[in-house]
Amino acid sequence: xxxxxxxxFQIGMPRNYLRPALLLLLGEGTSHGYELLxxxxxxxxxxxxxxxxxxxxxxxDEDGLVRSEWTPSTTGPARRTYALTSEGRDWLHAxxxxxAEVSRALGSYQRRYQRLTTQDEPVR
Amino acid sequence: xxxxxxxxFQIGMPRNYLRPALLLLLGEGTSHGYELLxxxxxxxxxxxxxxxxxxxxxxxDEDGLVRSEWTPSTTGPARRTYALTSEGRDWLHAxxxxxAEVSRALGSYQRRYQRLTTQDEPVR
DNA sequence: CTCTCGTAGATGCACCATACACATAGCGCC
DNA sequence: GGCGCTATGTGTATGGTGCATCTACGAGAG
Numbered sequence: 572x573x574x575x576x577x578x579x580f581q582i583g584m585p586r587n588y589l590r591p592a593l594l595l596l597l598g599e600g601t602s603h604g605y606e607l608l609x610x611x612x613x614x615x616x617x618x619x620x621x622x623x624x625x626x627x628x629x630x631x632d633e634d635g636l637v638r639s640e641w642t643p644s645t646t647g648p649a650r651r652t653y654a655l656t657s658e659g660r661d662w663l664h665a666x667x668x669x670x671a672e673v674s675r676a677l678g679s680y681q682r683r684y685q686r687l688t689t690q691d692e693p694v695r
Numbered sequence: 696x697x698x699x700x701x702x703x704f705q706i707g708m709p710r711n712y713l714r715p716a717l718l719l720l721l722g723e724g725t726s727h728g729y730e731l732l733x734x735x736x737x738x739x740x741x742x743x744x745x746x747x748x749x750x751x752x753x754x755x756d757e758d759g760l761v762r763s764e765w766t767p768s769t770t771g772p773a774r775r776t777y778a779l780t781s782e783g784r785d786w787l788h789a790x791x792x793x794x795a796e797v798s799r800a801l802g803s804y805q806r807r808y809q810r811l812t813t814q815d816e817p818v819r
Numbered sequence: 820c821t822c823t824c825g826t827a828g829a830t831g832c833a834c835c836a837t838a839c840a841c842a843t844a845g846c847g848c849c
Numbered sequence: 850g851g852c853g854c855t856a857t858g859t860g861t862a863t864g865g866t867g868c869a870t871c872t873a874c875g876a877g878a879g
Contacts, residue, residue: 582793583710584800586837586865591706595804598811605827614807615800620867625829648827648874667808669706670801676708676739677798680719683738684791687722710836710866729856744838749858771855772845 584615585673589627590636591666592616594655597637598663603650604628628653636662708739709797713751714760715790716740718779721761722787727774728752752777760786 592614596607604625611619628651631637636659642652655663716738720731728749735743752775755761760783766776779787 580711580714580790582712582715582790582797583866584797585709586707587704588706589865590704592804595808595811599807603827604829608827614804615797621827622829622831622868622870623866625827629829644827644874646875647825648872650827663808664812666704666706667805670804673706673708673739674798674801674805677794677801680716680738680794681791681798683723684719684787687719688788707837713836727856728858732856745856746839746841746858746860747837749856753858768845768855770846772843772857774856 589623590631591663591670593627594636594659594663594666597653597655598660601652601654603652713747714755715794717751718783718787718790721777721779722784725776725778727776
């Protein structure tokens, strides 16, 4: 036994998945980075990198997909709350469509994989 | 209406998707790079980069997931035919499992997205 | 009072997957 | 010989991602 599949080489979420994920969360209501950071785990991003999230939000701000404003807090540092723009909503729909294509492709993968395994090991 | 989502910023397949895709195809039978290149489109990779595919195959060869041997051809250049090893089969199962997780995450995304759109626009 | 912890936002940088271009070679055909 | 298809590669730039680090505010512990 030389090497069983290690935990290395893990499959990740789709490329550029962070944007549609953030847009979806913001579509459900305005929020700020730190809160979005926690909600992202429910969408498949395990322990997302804060720096990445904040950068993505700022980038979408500059692209006009979201707009932000500072909200002072009495219980801690100020928050930059983000809200979805109409253009951002358009992007949300478009990106959700792209994700649906990816999902369909993964479905065909799994159907093909299961067909392989079921006819490979009919015994047992 | 200021800006509709451009074709840019397309969502891609999951990170490291190429390996499980190739392993699945090789699980169905031995093949060579050029043929795999064409079959990959059926698994969601649209016009995959040949260089990437060949590199990935060589890498998996060095990792022991596949083994290769030259097969002369009378109708063209020689082919390097790849066959799945037992270790490669183990990896196939493991990676298919990881892909299933990704698929589940995307499913939750879409359910949440549709819930948003249906309650956002109940009219029609 | 200071130190630490949790909240909140942000930058710098290195790595690595991916994308794009390009090179090589055999074979069939006009 | 030149062209196109098959077939396998290499070189390199780009850009998304991961990791480390920094600042700052408020609250509670010691």
